[in-house]
Amino acid sequence: MAPIVPDGLFAIINFLSSSLKRIYKKGVGMNMEPINLKKLASLLHLSISTVSKALRDSHEISADTKKRVMDLARELNYEPNPYAGSLRKFKSKTIAVVVPDIINNFFIFAIKGIQETAHAKGYHVLIYITNENPEYEKDVVRHMTNGRVDGVVISLTSPIDDTEHLMHLQEKGVPVVFFDRVAEGFDSTIITTNNYESAYNGTRYLIEQGCRRIAHCQVSDKISIGIDRLNGYKKALEDAGIEVRPEWILTSKKDSAHDATLIENALLQKNAPDGLFTSVETHALITYDICRKHKIDMPGKLKLLSFSNMPTAHLLKPSLSTITQPAFEIGQAAVQQLILALEKPARYIPEKVNMDSVLIERESTGK
Amino acid sequence: MAPIVPDGLFAIINFLSSSLKRIYKKGVGMNMEPINLKKLASLLHLSISTVSKALRDSHEISADTKKRVMDLARELNYEPNPYAGSLRKFKSKTIAVVVPDIINNFFIFAIKGIQETAHAKGYHVLIYITNENPEYEKDVVRHMTNGRVDGVVISLTSPIDDTEHLMHLQEKGVPVVFFDRVAEGFDSTIITTNNYESAYNGTRYLIEQGCRRIAHCQVSDKISIGIDRLNGYKKALEDAGIEVRPEWILTSKKDSAHDATLIENALLQKNAPDGLFTSVETHALITYDICRKHKIDMPGKLKLLSFSNMPTAHLLKPSLSTITQPAFEIGQAAVQQLILALEKPARYIPEKVNMDSVLIERESTGK
């Protein structure tokens, strides 16, 4: 069927272009010639478009041609160049996940949920850790308008009123899904937990456990969860007729050494708090260290409650009472919503999903 | 300077093509027209190649032309399409990190190190979690020959003798750097810790603490660290004249329920172990739960030592003695080596980096 002479010529031509490419690409190396549609087409004596359509199982191609093409493609381990397709189709099958921190079990589990469902749907996941640095977040987000990612799942480190970089992203047609640390005024999906109620219930629980001087350590006064949780804390105190004392509202500076002295000073003052409600698990751990250092009896002298997804909370001494968020499910839901926005924009209606956290009583609150 | 009529015409033409593109791309939406080199060129009455060169600060372009171009690019928030460049240049400025698990502080810190240094060097990071599934790892790795990533940093879940998928990757010219769970026979950088010595010293330490019936729980008998650590464990027993009992070598089935009963049965048999040396922190946590459930006194009846990077090890009850690996530094080193291989292939010599873990004595071993 295939004429001999042209094949020989093809072989020579291919060899030449092969070695040229090799030099151009790597200088030296054992890497074989890249195999692409053109290569498959020439080996099969078909056109590039026919091969392309055959591989995509197009109805325009006969059954046995498809088989020939697919067999050869499998044999040669053909892998389509994703960037060529992306360039043509304006979609990369890639999403970005942007988180403030990774040494935090909440984000770990969320990332796991994100990654798992994204991969199940055929998406690749680029990960960006902002290290609580708003400038870095802006920088990263601004560069996402270039088509590298089809959509973004983000938990903010920027203040709630400083999100024009995300507005810009949205205007450029890149869907954004927020989770946990969210923004307002966006026509996009926002996935949170019931922060206000959790903080309210947590604070009230501390009161019920006998605390009257309850401090709160928040991660920031400029992000959504910081505000919501603070408000829940305040309202619970008010409802119990307990004065809200500003000096007992500790605000993290995102520097663990600073935070440690902040908490330490608060706990060592005269008439010190008898209850502490922390918003992130690292602050709870810092508190453990402080209590050990200064021999503060927990839960005797100080009761501690923290938002946390630590797998070791029940093994600590004393075991840590926690408000635990459904982190994994949040990650899953975020990606599901994002992919819906990407693939069925008509059926996508941005929604505010609000999931419930669960309060787990343990020894640190005198259980 | 610029003639008025042509500009007006351009505007009309641009508007038309804009609305057309909008319909083609999204159907509907507030997204503006994408801005690319062609657009910049037409606005500036320059050629595409001139604009391209100006943006890359080429010496072929005059200073004021560069300024005009860059000013407009900044004003319009021009972002070069990364995939077009990747297609042209055969490099994506993207690396993949493949890890078996993410609910494991070792990998968390490693990922942090990887991500941080990769971004510092201008690389993007795709993350793949294999969930200890070799088939999934193979699937993922096989699809990495298509140019999506320039290189791969991997900690294996596949058995040490089943790595042809990685061979294939290397043959295709994609550099691979292994860390922690590594493979043999590859001409590439391998970053490990001194697993044999750590296991030897850890086991000897347990002996010194009075243990005579020491069990070892390994993550797998088919991966590098499993083998090395087991051998260190065995050697330490032999050197102390203690018999190595096969039934005390527990091998994880990568299913936490199964592992729990495995360890539970081992600890409940008559003449049970008085020491346990676990290779991953999850097994240590399982052991804590078992001890609590069955009221096994730790460290009285059972001493526990584990490889672990848990930030809460010192806060557990009892605090956990650990062998802690320099996870963050491993991640850093892995990426540094990979980028060296990518950018200075001439100066890159694959090496076997071996870092030291540190044994931290705490209460779980009777400190």
Added chain:
DNA sequence: CCTTCTCCCGGCAACGTTTCCGTAATTAAT
């Protein structure tokens, strides 16, 4: 005045796909 050189810029091909279109050959409908 002619040559040579430098400076600046534009044209064009190429990267690997996808997809719109055209068309030849075969089959079905009239």
Added chain:
DNA sequence: ATTAATTACGGAAACGTTGCCGGGAGAAGG
């Protein structure tokens, strides 16, 4: 038998870049 429809394939443009050329204008040197 002529036309219409269908099947199966190829040609070519396009996606947004980069980089090799080539060339015109002006300056410098003879």
